[in-house]
Amino acid sequence: MAIGDWFEVPGSTDLYYVDIGAYGIAEYGTVYVIDAERPAVVDTGLGRNRGYVYDLLDELEAEPAYILPTHVHLDHAGGAGYLAERYPDAQVLTHERGVEHLVDPSRLVAGTKAAVEDQWKYYDEPVPVPEERIDGLTDGDVIDLGDRTLTTHHAPGHAPHHVIFHDDGDDVVFTADAAGIFVPETGDVRPTTPPAQFHLEKSLADADDITSLDPEILCYGHFGPRAYEAGVMDAYKRTLVEWVEAVRAKRADLEDDRAVVEYFMDHTDMVDVWGEEKARAEDRLNTKGVLGYLDYVGET
Numbered sequence: 001m002a003i004g005d006w007f008e009v010p011g012s013t014d015l016y017y018v019d020i021g022a023y024g025i026a027e028y029g030t031v032y033v034i035d036a037e038r039p040a041v042v043d044t045g046l047g048r049n050r051g052y053v054y055d056l057l058d059e060l061e062a063e064p065a066y067i068l069p070t071h072v073h074l075d076h077a078g079g080a081g082y083l084a085e086r087y088p089d090a091q092v093l094t095h096e097r098g099v100e101h102l103v104d105p106s107r108l109v110a111g112t113k114a115a116v117e118d119q120w121k122y123y124d125e126p127v128p129v130p131e132e133r134i135d136g137l138t139d140g141d142v143i144d145l146g147d148r149t150l151t152t153h154h155a156p157g158h159a160p161h162h163v164i165f166h167d168d169g170d171d172v173v174f175t176a177d178a179a180g181i182f183v184p185e186t187g188d189v190r191p192t193t194p195p196a197q198f199h200l201e202k203s204l205a206d207a208d209d210i211t212s213l214d215p216e217i218l219c220y221g222h223f224g225p226r227a228y229e230a231g232v233m234d235a236y237k238r239t240l241v242e243w244v245e246a247v248r249a250k251r252a253d254l255e256d257d258r259a260v261v262e263y264f265m266d267h268t269d270m271v272d273v274w275g276e277e278k279a280r281a282e283d284r285l286n287t288k289g290v291l292g293y294l295d296y297v298g299e300t
Contacts, residue, residue: 067093095138095162148169175218194289260287
């Protein structure tokens with residue numbers, strides 16, 4: 001699979017995904033198009049790579065009725081305003097806590113720049129979504145695509161503005177970051193625990209919610225779809241707990257948060273898969289997110 005390639009999700013009907021090449025890494029970012037009676041785009045990429053999404057929509061001759069960022073982190077929602085401009089009849093729907101940040105993305109941009117540091121070069125400045133074109137979602141909201149529906153499930157562990165969608169047509173769950181990052185090269189699912197609002201217990205509850213849905217397919221926000229298997233979310237829960245415990249232990253050992261971050265950056269095991277730049281950046285973000293969580297729950 002090369003950056004820009006698109007495929008039909010195996011075992012699905014009229015469900016496609018495109019590799020947007022986030023951070024210059026093949027398959028790292030995935031955008032989905034549901035070519036239903038009322039088509040929908042699930043997630044939008046960083047904005048800079050929006051052309052790949054346009055190409056897929058053009059190939060399908062699909063005019064989206066809905067643009068559905070699962071949350072407003074800019075690797076998932078950065079293209080929302082651009083898509084809204086190109087498709088003026090489309091409605092943008094995202095969790096109600098994220099709406100204001102897509103209407104006025106200034107605080108979101110500032111926070112993202114502070115978090116991703118030199119990785120900002122892979123983003124474009126987001127285009128604001130007009131207030132009259134966006135509505136907020138809450139847990140249980142149903143989006144009618146005509147020949148299928150998407151049910152919204154709030155999944156606040158990764159971020160309080162995060163949702164997952166359950167497609168009743170193909171029994172697919174669009175997990176975004178609620179199920180971690182699936183790495184096809186290794187078969188592992190890695191944690192995604194960015195600052196500033198990662199919460200362990202809520203993330204574990206989100207994993208349980210996905211298990212209770214018992215879908216046929218998981219559509220990850222990174223590295224595409226995979227068949228759902230019993231126990232996959234329990235395995236992810238163990239990964240999250242072990243990761244938080246590792247950061248907690250290293251903080252107790254080093255007693256300097258900067259040193260903790262540098263330790264995990266220096267000991268990343270993903271260089272051969274993602275390259276040194278992204279592997280180190282990913283561990284920096286994930287470590288900072290856990291340290292912020294430990295502060296939030298009062299652990300030092």
